[in-house]
Amino acid sequence: MEDETxxxxxxxxxxxxxxxKVFLSGIAGFILAAAINSGALLADAEQLPDSRxxxxxxxxxxxxxxxxxxxxxxxxxxxxxxxxxxxxxxxxIDLRREQIGAxxxxxxxxxxxxxxxxxxxxxELDQTTAVASEPVxxxxxxxxIWVLGDSMVQxxxxxxxxxAERSSLVAATSEPKLAxxxxxxxxxxxxxxxxxxxxxxxxxxxxxxxxxxxxxxIKTDEGQWLKRFTAEWEEEYRSRIALVMDxxxxxxxxxxxxxxxxxxxxxxxxxxxxxxxxxxxLEADSRLDVxxxxxxxxxxxxxxxxxxxxxxxxxxxxxxxxxxxxHLSHWGGEWLSEFLxxxxxxxxxxxxxxxx
Amino acid sequence: MLFPTLAFGLFFLVAFLLxxxxxxxxxxxxxxxxxxxxxFYGWWNWRFxxxxxxxxxxxxxxxxxxxxxxxAGSKRLAKNWMRTAIVGDLVLLGVFKYYDFFAVELSxxxxxxxxxxxxxxxxxxxxxxxxxxAMSYVIDLHRRDIDPMPxxxxxxxxxxxxxxxxxxxxxxxxxxxxxxxxxxxxxxxxGEAFHLILRGLFKKVVISSWLASAIVDDVxxxxxxxxxxxxxxxxxxxxxxxxADFSGYTDIAIGVAxxxxxxxxxxxxxxxxxxxLREFWKRWHITLSSWLRDYxxxxxxxxxxxxxxxxxxxxxxxxxxxxxxGSTWNFVIWGFIHGIALSVERILPxxxxxxxxxxFVTFHIVCFAWVFFRADSLSSALxxxxxxxxxxxxxxxxxxxxxxxxVGMMAAQFVPYSKSEDLKRILSRQRILVQGLTFGFGLxxxxxxxxxxxxxxxxxxx
Numbered sequence: 001m002e003d004e005t006x007x008x009x010x011x012x013x014x015x016x017x018x019x020x021k022v023f024l025s026g027i028a029g030f031i032l033a034a035a036i037n038s039g040a041l042l043a044d045a046e047q048l049p050d051s052r053x054x055x056x057x058x059x060x061x062x063x064x065x066x067x068x069x070x071x072x073x074x075x076x077x078x079x080x081x082x083x084x085x086x087x088x089x090x091x092x093i094d095l096r097r098e099q100i101g102a103x104x105x106x107x108x109x110x111x112x113x114x115x116x117x118x119x120x121x122x123x124e125l126d127q128t129t130a131v132a133s134e135p136v137x138x139x140x141x142x143x144x145i146w147v148l149g150d151s152m153v154q155x156x157x158x159x160x161x162x163x164a165e166r167s168s169l170v171a172a173t174s175e176p177k178l179a180x181x182x183x184x185x186x187x188x189x190x191x192x193x194x195x196x197x198x199x200x201x202x203x204x205x206x207x208x209x210x211x212x213x214x215x216x217x218i219k220t221d222e223g224q225w226l227k228r229f230t231a232e233w234e235e236e237y238r239s240r241i242a243l244v245m246d247x248x249x250x251x252x253x254x255x256x257x258x259x260x261x262x263x264x265x266x267x268x269x270x271x272x273x274x275x276x277x278x279x280x281x282l283e284a285d286s287r288l289d290v291x292x293x294x295x296x297x298x299x300x301x302x303x304x305x306x307x308x309x310x311x312x313x314x315x316x317x318x319x320x321x322x323x324x325x326x327h328l329s330h331w332g333g334e335w336l337s338e339f340l341x342x343x344x345x346x347x348x349x350x351x352x353x354x355x356x
Numbered sequence: 357m358l359f360p361t362l363a364f365g366l367f368f369l370v371a372f373l374l375x376x377x378x379x380x381x382x383x384x385x386x387x388x389x390x391x392x393x394x395x396f397y398g399w400w401n402w403r404f405x406x407x408x409x410x411x412x413x414x415x416x417x418x419x420x421x422x423x424x425x426x427x428a429g430s431k432r433l434a435k436n437w438m439r440t441a442i443v444g445d446l447v448l449l450g451v452f453k454y455y456d457f458f459a460v461e462l463s464x465x466x467x468x469x470x471x472x473x474x475x476x477x478x479x480x481x482x483x484x485x486x487x488x489x490a491m492s493y494v495i496d497l498h499r500r501d502i503d504p505m506p507x508x509x510x511x512x513x514x515x516x517x518x519x520x521x522x523x524x525x526x527x528x529x530x531x532x533x534x535x536x537x538x539x540x541x542x543x544x545x546x547g548e549a550f551h552l553i554l555r556g557l558f559k560k561v562v563i564s565s566w567l568a569s570a571i572v573d574d575v576x577x578x579x580x581x582x583x584x585x586x587x588x589x590x591x592x593x594x595x596x597x598x599x600a601d602f603s604g605y606t607d608i609a610i611g612v613a614x615x616x617x618x619x620x621x622x623x624x625x626x627x628x629x630x631x632x633l634r635e636f637w638k639r640w641h642i643t644l645s646s647w648l649r650d651y652x653x654x655x656x657x658x659x660x661x662x663x664x665x666x667x668x669x670x671x672x673x674x675x676x677x678x679x680x681x682g683s684t685w686n687f688v689i690w691g692f693i694h695g696i697a698l699s700v701e702r703i704l705p706x707x708x709x710x711x712x713x714x715x716f717v718t719f720h721i722v723c724f725a726w727v728f729f730r731a732d733s734l735s736s737a738l739x740x741x742x743x744x745x746x747x748x749x750x751x752x753x754x755x756x757x758x759x760x761x762x763v764g765m766m767a768a769q770f771v772p773y774s775k776s777e778d779l780k781r782i783l784s785r786q787r788i789l790v791q792g793l794t795f796g797f798g799l800x801x802x803x804x805x806x807x808x809x810x811x812x813x814x815x816x817x818x
Contacts, residue, residue: 016540016542016543016544016545016546016547017542017543017544017546017788017791018541018542018543018544019372019376019541019542019544020376021788022372022544022546022615022788022792023369023372023373023376024788024792025546025788025789025791025792025793025795026369026372026792026795027369027792028789028792028793028796029550029791029792029793029794029795029796029797029799030365030369030796030799031796032792032793032796032797032800033796033797033799033800033803036796036797036800037799037800037803040803041362076800077800077804080800080801080804081804084804084805158574158577158578159577159578161578161581162578162580162581165581265476307476308456308474308476309456309460309474309476315467316464317460317463317464319460323478323479325478329732330732330733330736331733
């Protein structure tokens with residue numbers, strides 16, 4: 001201390017401790033927490049997008065977890081997880097692997113080549129899809145719709161459910177999973193979940209929206225990391241899109257809508273989402289039962305650019321996006337929901353489902 | 357860099373070490389702490405560091421000029437400098453936070469005849485907090501309540517990372533002496549700090565996050581499909597959620613500052629035990645409500661004029677307080693409800709009523725106003741109220757656990773302050789190693805009971 005006389009009298013009733021000892025005790029606390037929690041921390045690190053920070057995190061937590069497990073320091077956390085029923089994820093991963101084997105996948109040659117010069121195929125709703133030959137929807141036997149996807153669904157899903165259920169003939173369910181996608185089944189296994197939903201609930205229509213978290217490197221089943229947007233990555237990612245689409249359609253006469261990503265405020269992110277949209281469109285176009293819905297024109301201004309505020313039908317400016325430049329606002333969610341309901345009504349046997 | 361993350365934990369260990377190693381050398385300490393705080397702020401978006409530096413420089417220059425002119429007896433020039441600084445701060449806030457809101461309203465008012473261009477800027481985190489602190493500095497200087505701070509002291513004060521992004525709004529009069537005087541490095545209040553940090557993390561990570569995902573988000577995103585009981589529990593749930601979220605953040609901020617040798621003012625004091633709206637505002641976000649009182653309500657005339665002037669001042673203060681939270685009509689309505697309720701309390705004092713009735717009325721007015729605060733649009737808020745008023749049907753979302761949690765949190769509001777501090781006292785009496793290990797084990801329990809991924813604090817958006 002340069003000036004011992006300028007120190008304040010101790011304001012703390014219990015005296016306190018020297019800063020050095022507090023630092024060491026804090027370190028001791030962190031080490032204890034890190035040791036007990038090392039399994040969870042390693043799992044968190046493994047779920048990070050493939051990057052230098054992931055490699056560093058995994059390199060740090062792997063040996064700590066190994067040592068802590070050997071010394072049986074992780075048991076309090078394991079017991080806690082067991083008591084809270086937190087160890088239920090592994091079955092899903094196995095299920096997904098089984099399904100990948102069960103669903104026939106087209107070879108890479110069968111897919112249309114992705115070329116930046118090639119204009120994206122124009123969206124035409126396939127009106128030949130028969131939803132049900134003689135649909136008799138009633139409140140006892142409603143037309144069921146499931147909306148599944150990442151945080152984009154979180155922001156419009158419940159609005160969609162509310163708007164869809166204005167008709168007593170419709171029962172809708174929204175199931176978002178934040179920060180999920182098709183790139184990281186180790187975080188959340190969408191194919192497994194979709195398979196479960198189709199088997200258990202057999203919905204009449206499915207709305208899928210993924211991509212916001214998917215522009216990242218992918219780890220293959222063989223443990224190899226594929227750099228995003230390389231040819232190998234595209235092949236793997238398209239196989240995952242294909243798997244999800246095939247699981248959603250199944251053998252049922254079901255309306256499957258794949259919602260593309262809207263324009264994004266960030267230039268780089270917007271460009272990546274457009275690349276993903278091209279892949280979704282190509283996969284959807286190669287199937288009769290999957291319909292790709294383009295949101296680009298719905299959420300752009302007169303110059304075709306991203307806009308947070310857009311005029312509604314009465315010309316009144318409305319904020320359709322959240323401040324993050326990614327997600328939809330309440331009004332944006334209503335726009336999208338209305339658009340989706342209109343699209344669903346275009347299918348044979350479904351017109352007038354929500355009245356005029 | 358959110359408080360409840362590993363990244364912040366590591367950052368803080370380094371900050372703690374640098375703080376105490378350099379504290380004996382004031383100049384080096386100030387440069388280091390400024391660097392640490394700027395690193396913390398730049399972690400979100402490095403571009404906004406320039407905004408913070410601009411706020412520091414412009415307000416410090418204005419403060420120096422105010423003091424110079426006051427000393428020279430030129431009150432008019434001093435006042436002009438104060439006004440310039442306040443206008444500068446309000447312009448900063450206005451451009452980033454309010455411009456688009458008013459531009460959209462103006463465009464809609466003008467119809468198709470004219471379109472006001474929009475800026476669509478990202479809101480810099482913490483801007484509402486550091487601009488308010490900067491304004492209080494120049495106003496206090498002009499009032500001669502404080503002495504001017506040296507440039508580095510002021511920079512450390514305005515950028516000090518524990519309170520930079522979501523308060524509490526610490527005034528220069530509270531911080532300046534603590535920056536000047538060196539705290540005793542042999543007496544760090546570790547027990548109190550560890551207790552506050554653990555309590556804050558528990559409120560945020562476990563209670564706030566759980567209530568949000570278990571009931572509140574569902575009710576507010578789709579009120580029409582829930583029973584009136586569920587909607588009622590959802591509204592109560594939000595009242596507890598926002599309290600746990602914001603007071604949790606404040607607890608962590610105060611605890612972190614304590615470890616660095618700083619003592620922040622109390623920001624929450626069991627607000628839901630209030631028996632009147634007036635009392636509520638003495639217990640909720642105390643540093644904001646006292647800021648509004650000292651720099652807005654009293655300069656407007658406070659309660660010194662006619663009764664009608666007092667009501668106008670109350671209404672104006674609360675509406676502007678609402679607008680401080682965000683540029684939407686919902687926040688304006690939230691402030692309006694509080695302004696009206698505070699005025700009605702003055703017209704019809706309910707002191708004669710039984711305390712239980714007074715508490716019940718106060719709490720439910722606060723909850724009613726929260727509906728507008730939480731809903732993402734006016735029509736959504738009305739949907740919630742409509743759903744609340746619908747005929748009772750079976751509750752699907754409400755579980756015994758959620759009811760138990762709400763009752764428990766409400767009951768905690770009535771525990772006497774001395775009792776609620778028992779844990780702190782017990783922890784403070786322990787040996788330092790026991791304190792550290794208790795802290796570590798507490799972190800494990802919070803992580804265990806908390807959901808995967810924790811949403812940012814609600815008050816970060818303001």
